Amino acid sequence: MTEQAIVSGREEKILGVIETARAKRAKFRDERITMAHGAGGKATQSLIEGLFVPAFGGTALSQMADAGEVAVDGATLALTTDSYVVKPLRFPGGSIGELAVNGTVNDLAVSGARPLALSLSLVLEEGLQADQLRGEVDAISLAARSAGVEIVAGDTKVVERGHADGMYICTTGLGRRDPRARLSPSGVTPGDRILLSGSIGEHGMAIMLARGEFELDASIESDTASLWPAVDALLDAVGPELRCLRDATRGGVASVLNELARSSSVAMLVREGAIPVQPAVAGAAEILGIDPMYVANEGKLVAFVAPEAADAALAALRSVPGCERAAEVGEVRTEPPGMVLVQTSFGGRRVMDQLVGDPLPRIC
Amino acid sequence: MRFVDEFRDAALGRAVAAEILSLVEPGRHYKVMEVCGGHTHSIYKFGVDDLLPANVELVHGPGCPVCVIPMGRVDDGIALAQLPGVIFTCFGDMMRVPGSNGSLLDAKAAGADVRMVYSPLDALRIAKESPDREVVFCAIGFETTAPSTALTLKRARAERVKNFSCICSHVTIVPPLRALLESPDLRLDGFVGPGHVATVVGARPFEFIPADYGKPLVVAGFEPLDILQAISMILRQLADGRCELENQYKRVVPYEGNPRALEALAEVFELRPHFEWRGLGFISHSGLKLAEAYADLDAERRFDVPGARVADPKACQCGEVLKGVIKPWECKVFGTACTPERPIGTCMVSSEGACAAYYNFGRFAREREVV
Numbered sequence: 001m002t003e004q005a006i007v008s009g010r011e012e013k014i015l016g017v018i019e020t021a022r023a024k025r026a027k028f029r030d031e032r033i034t035m036a037h038g039a040g041g042k043a044t045q046s047l048i049e050g051l052f053v054p055a056f057g058g059t060a061l062s063q064m065a066d067a068g069e070v071a072v073d074g075a076t077l078a079l080t081t082d083s084y085v086v087k088p089l090r091f092p093g094g095s096i097g098e099l100a101v102n103g104t105v106n107d108l109a110v111s112g113a114r115p116l117a118l119s120l121s122l123v124l125e126e127g128l129q130a131d132q133l134r135g136e137v138d139a140i141s142l143a144a145r146s147a148g149v150e151i152v153a154g155d156t157k158v159v160e161r162g163h164a165d166g167m168y169i170c171t172t173g174l175g176r177r178d179p180r181a182r183l184s185p186s187g188v189t190p191g192d193r194i195l196l197s198g199s200i201g202e203h204g205m206a207i208m209l210a211r212g213e214f215e216l217d218a219s220i221e222s223d224t225a226s227l228w229p230a231v232d233a234l235l236d237a238v239g240p241e242l243r244c245l246r247d248a249t250r251g252g253v254a255s256v257l258n259e260l261a262r263s264s265s266v267a268m269l270v271r272e273g274a275i276p277v278q279p280a281v282a283g284a285a286e287i288l289g290i291d292p293m294y295v296a297n298e299g300k301l302v303a304f305v306a307p308e309a310a311d312a313a314l315a316a317l318r319s320v321p322g323c324e325r326a327a328e329v330g331e332v333r334t335e336p337p338g339m340v341l342v343q344t345s346f347g348g349r350r351v352m353d354q355l356v357g358d359p360l361p362r363i364c
Numbered sequence: 365m366r367f368v369d370e371f372r373d374a375a376l377g378r379a380v381a382a383e384i385l386s387l388v389e390p391g392r393h394y395k396v397m398e399v400c401g402g403h404t405h406s407i408y409k410f411g412v413d414d415l416l417p418a419n420v421e422l423v424h425g426p427g428c429p430v431c432v433i434p435m436g437r438v439d440d441g442i443a444l445a446q447l448p449g450v451i452f453t454c455f456g457d458m459m460r461v462p463g464s465n466g467s468l469l470d471a472k473a474a475g476a477d478v479r480m481v482y483s484p485l486d487a488l489r490i491a492k493e494s495p496d497r498e499v500v501f502c503a504i505g506f507e508t509t510a511p512s513t514a515l516t517l518k519r520a521r522a523e524r525v526k527n528f529s530c531i532c533s534h535v536t537i538v539p540p541l542r543a544l545l546e547s548p549d550l551r552l553d554g555f556v557g558p559g560h561v562a563t564v565v566g567a568r569p570f571e572f573i574p575a576d577y578g579k580p581l582v583v584a585g586f587e588p589l590d591i592l593q594a595i596s597m598i599l600r601q602l603a604d605g606r607c608e609l610e611n612q613y614k615r616v617v618p619y620e621g622n623p624r625a626l627e628a629l630a631e632v633f634e635l636r637p638h639f640e641w642r643g644l645g646f647i648s649h650s651g652l653k654l655a656e657a658y659a660d661l662d663a664e665r666r667f668d669v670p671g672a673r674v675a676d677p678k679a680c681q682c683g684e685v686l687k688g689v690i691k692p693w694e695c696k697v698f699g700t701a702c703t704p705e706r707p708i709g710t711c712m713v714s715s716e717g718a719c720a721a722y723y724n725f726g727r728f729a730r731e732r733e734v735v
Contacts, residue, residue: 014693017700018723031466034473042705214482283365291409346588347374347381348411353724 025049040251041355067111076177078113083170091210093221097139102224104173105147109228110245112181119153119172125164147226180235187243188264192332193310195303197230197323199276201292205284218280225299230320237316241309246302251355254293256302257340258354265337270330273345371587380592381415387599394420395688400558401428402586410588423688424718426540429505430457431710434640435674437533438463443670444500445476453487454502456480464674484516491528500663501530508560510534511625514632517661529663532653537561538569539650545577551688554598557583559613566621567611574607585613643682643710682709685718692722
């Protein structure tokens, strides 16, 4: 054996060790919960895969979809739940109440379920202004009406001052599986096209700027909106050719693509130049050193569509108000499995990895 | 974005990449070090390395100011953060750097008041808003960020802010470069010089690299075209048999640097006799501390700081990786004891460190063709 061959044999072995380690289910070994566990990246994944799923793991949960399925007398229902802890409570383009409705509605929608009903739990901080609460109640009511869901159950708790940033909201959503939908992560197939329902990064950037920590001014509004009209249009246009849907919330589009690439053992190639980003979002992201692909959205979905149905799906999306900037941004490939590659506008390719912690601004 | 997109033009990028290809001698392997972490970031972000022939290898240098902070210094920061009444402020990416027993993020989770700031002036503002607390700013970075710390300390002095102090881990770029160049097993053909540092110190301090060590150096900007052009300038020097300091970043970097920034540095800081670098060990005159005149604003003097030295783990070979002597996967602990989730050495700490990049993108990174 030549020296060259021995060396590459060793390298091959080490790459093998790494790949085996990466393919293993993430373990939860941290001593304490840090903010990274809530950021939607690797730490969140270790918490879900290393603690929750092993403890509770029925078949519905271990799919780790946006909503779990429950079969009742022949009907398939979808159930999902989410807590909202946003600071500040009101921000350009929306508020915590609107978010609490749309976020849960969207988890149902991207599971291919028509949203039917919500429950609403409020955790209120002692001292919260009644007018603020009234404002959020109005926002919840308006959002629920426009999303076509009814609020059918509720709960209220009050905690001492200093314990809840004004208010936390938890909503649980019930939906009915739409008969046109055949959505499943395992349906994602090499060759499928990746569609985005509009420009990205607005919600996360609006919140970051609204906190006023950066002394940056830009007119960026949260994109919070119900995704059911978009899902409805897609199902109508291409039905079973629609393979899988995800709403790109925490961790952004990058996290959604990474999760799916990993769970479906496929690669994804994304064309950076095709991704719609508002100039103000691009500018703020540039200054802060944050990639908009990792920034949260609250009204954008990623759709995986069979190649022959991609044009019809795109046209259907663009006909929905709020999705006029929908775009085909990439495709599913075979190699290298589990990875998301980006064709940069500059002409190079790079890996778009999972987020390791919170997206922290860089010093250099 | 105006004044940015012009430097990200794909057609121009292809043209420079073609020029690079024409300058490469078939069969020869080139190793070019980009000194600055900012360059490494741009290289990944834009996929610059993907436009290079595989026998032009980029070696990521010691210029990531976060990754080179040794464990003992992180421990000192955490000890300060845990003191009652202290608000500890630092840049975002510093929060993840592991000390011997966790990072600042972990300390925050355990109850310490650790806050991320964008500028030392934000830390000073927090101090003015919280007069009953002690606010410590964790100053890190090369000559790029040191002037903003200097100006903040000058302002704290002028405004008589009593509850503000600074733990200073500022470093200078020339000594570690000299240390790398002094090493007998160095295998580098040239350097992409640190544009941001040079904005402050000028291009002049890098003259010694071509003059004394016979390696071309091109000071470069941070847009992808800047970096490609700098690489092409280095390869052209090698092809022509020249060895010079060149300045690709003339639109920003004056040969003599920024005299006002240098003045502020000279007033507020003085050189430490030596400073420890993660992965590189002690390097003489490579770190800055607060000058005597500013001693009262020095957190290391105001508080009791452990100052314990925590040795880099013996198995760590970051130094060799940085010198280009070994590849990341040839290190004894790579991928086993040292991973991005539990990093040991500097090259694994930052996602842009050579080892972290190889860990994440290894197989993909090897797909390029060899000319």
